[in-house]
């Protein structure tokens with residue numbers, strides 16, 4: 093039972109790191125990046141490639157850095173030029189990007205599943221309440237907690253963070269305060285994309301790498317973002333915890349219907365509260 | 375046809391934004407057939423009062439009655455269907471629809487379709503086939519008014535229908551309004567910054583200040599209340 | 613709606629001439645398409661065209677939702693796939709005649725969409741897109757993993773009776789005849805949706821799309837009309853799924869996958885979803901690009917992803933919108 097909860101936390105943690113990137117970008121730009129799952133996937137593959145030469149830790153750093161740069165490019169070439177269009181235009185363009193990125197990865201690394209070894213330093217197991225649990229998975233939970241804490245500090249203490257928080261609540265008034273929006277946006281999208289790279293990297297030893305690995309986690313992170321209340325950081329945190337548990341519970345006890353549970357949960361939340369957990373505030 | 379007593383009545387209306395009361399226990403009552411002016415400086419709570427009466431406000435307290443019937447719990451849709459219509463301070467139309475098209479759509483919820491008549495009265499008939507986004511600002515303001523006026527509602531809440539119009543356009547509009555309200559027996563609550571408009575067509579005026587009623591009376595009485603002069607007429611007239 | 617004074621309402625919303633022009637054009641396109649099996653002998657070509665016509669129906673459903681509700685669905689394959697599975701499962705367990713199964717195959721997704729619509733149409737913009745994707749993928753995985761129900765990834769072959777609706781099954785399964793059927797149904801769907809779009813209800817939903825708040829303040833509730841549009845567009849998608857299963861005699865979870873939803877959406881965007889016939893045009897263009905891609909078919913997703921990006925950025929009203937604009941300029945008429 094405890095092991096199941098921990099596994100739920102692992103998945104919830106991965107989801108949180110991915111989803112919070114979506115929330116960041118949404119908060120600032122009011123758009124949803126449909127290619128976010130692909131960034132996760134690309135992060136996994138970049139880490140895979142680097143790990144073969146320089147080991148896991150270097151892979152982690154390189155993957156996050158590469159994805160952050162990719163984020164800046166994405167902001168420059170997609171989000172910024174489309175900022176005055178209907179947000180749906182950005183959705184469509186990033187959807188097109190998703191198709192292209194999957195194809196590129198498939199061309200470079202092939203369609204077959206690849207697996208990335210667990211870093212040796214974290215390869216062991218610990219016994220928790222009489223049950224065995226991999227150290228690596230504990231590390232994933234820890235990383236998610238650190239990301240949440242780091243982001244919270246950043247959002248409360250830094251200038252850009254304050255701006256992002258204000259903007260996610262009220263984009264119109266914030267937009268008029270004479271901050272260099274383009275610079276803020278580049279930073280924010282870089283962080284969001286870098287987090288997707290982080291999530292993809294730490295997920296890589298846990299799941300088989302395939303070009304389509306981004307799609308399913310994208311959908312779960314969408315559920316997280318919507319259930320949490322679009323644009324809400326704390327909502328996304330709670331929702332990721334919840335969806336992680338529910339997902340894992342489903343996989344263990346009713347595998348054939350496991351995909352329906354997060355979905356039904358989402359519909360339930362939306363009936364109860366059409367704007368998600370954090371909806372009352374907006 | 376109209377129930378005796380007040381056509382539209384708000385009792386103890388309060389609406390808060392955080393700790394700040396935009397509307398603080400306001401009571402207002404307008405008898406059938408009257409054109410009531412509602413004035414007050416920027417931020418006085420005039421639009422908020424319109425929102426509460428028309429069912430746009432989310433959380434508020436007090437009672438709203440239409441023709442003596444409590445409509446506090448009705449939604450905006452139900453209030454419109456009960457005969458309470460409104461226009462908006464910021465032009466609120468359907469930009470991509472034809473002008474005639476959207477007026478007829480608005481008329482279809484009423485018992486009687488008088489869309490042709492309304493279009494003719496407001497000078498929109500020639501524009502009936504044009505897209506709303508393609509016509510001038512003044513025409514869009516009159517379209518906003520037409521969407522409220524069509525179907526002959528019992529009570530009309532008009533939030534600065536002449537905002538942004540030239541002086542002569544405003545006075546023309548006021549004339550049309552007085553004429554139609556008189557002919558159709560519509561009760562009007564009119565928010566307007568232009569005192570010429572207010573004093574030319576309103577039989578009574580209510581002054582709102584900081585969420586409370588400051589004064590209430592005929593135009594001549596209002597002009598003589600010192601607080602009104604200092605709080606409003608003297609200073610913030612736009 | 614209190615439908616007041618019908619004659620005034622019937623005074624058409626657009627000059628009547630355009631209406632006749634549209635119907636005449638549609639009849640001409642229907643006739644040209646119908647002549648195709650006579651002109652082209654290649655069974656392979658007709659097979660592809662039949663698939664294109666079926667996908668065009670799905671895309672038309674997706675596009676109608678964009679047109680009337682302003683909502684972009686990434687999950688319409690779900691309704692397509694449910695229809696296909698309803699036929700497969702009811703025939704497998706022999707619970708009802710094929711004709712009834714075909715009707716239920718349309719009705720069930722329609723009703724589901726309406727019920728779901730009551731919840732999700734209140735969520736506008738990008739969040740709606742995210743939700744539709746999530747809904748469809750949940751169903752996809754259900755069919756993938758619940759092997760006892762529908763054989764999982766392997767899919768199911770369907771044993772149709774010899775005749776359905778009094779028509780020899782072979783008629784549905786040979787490209788020559790099936791292309792004709794699908795093409796004419798596509799035209800009928802476009803005509804039906806066009807009439808719906810011109811009706812008072814069509815105007816109302818456009819008004820809600822334009823300005824939901826004002827629609828309420830002129831006395832219309834806004835959730836039910838939007839849920840109805842969602843249901844109509846789901847019904848059209850389900851019709852596509854029904855034709856698909858009649859033609860192929862086989863169904864697999866792939867019929868619900870987001871890649872099919874995405875393809876249909878891309879067709880709609882290419883053709884121009886603001887026009888009732890735009891998505892069908894987009895489907896035909898999509899089909900020709902795919903043919904022309906030839907050597908690149910290995911990289912088809914990248915090709916079509918690039919096309920989607922280019923169309924969205926350079927031609928936001930789609931090819932159809934551009935054609936209308938050109939025609940307007942040539943004919944000196946107002947395009948809309």
Ligand SMILES: Nc1ncnc2c1ncn2[C@@H]1O[C@H](COP(=O)(O)OP(=O)(O)OP(=O)(O)O)[C@@H](O)[C@H]1O
Pocket residue numbers: 391396414415416417418419420421422423463
């Ligand atoms: N959504 C809101 N959130 C917070 N405060 C609000 C909101 N809407 C209005 N207010 C505040 O309530 C007060 C009354 O606003 P209201 O719009 O009713 O004024 P008004 O009398 O219509 O002014 P104007 O003449 O400028 O139209 C103002 O101080 C305004 O800032």
Ligand SMILES: [Mg+2]
Pocket residue numbers: 420421422463533
């Ligand atoms: Mg106001």
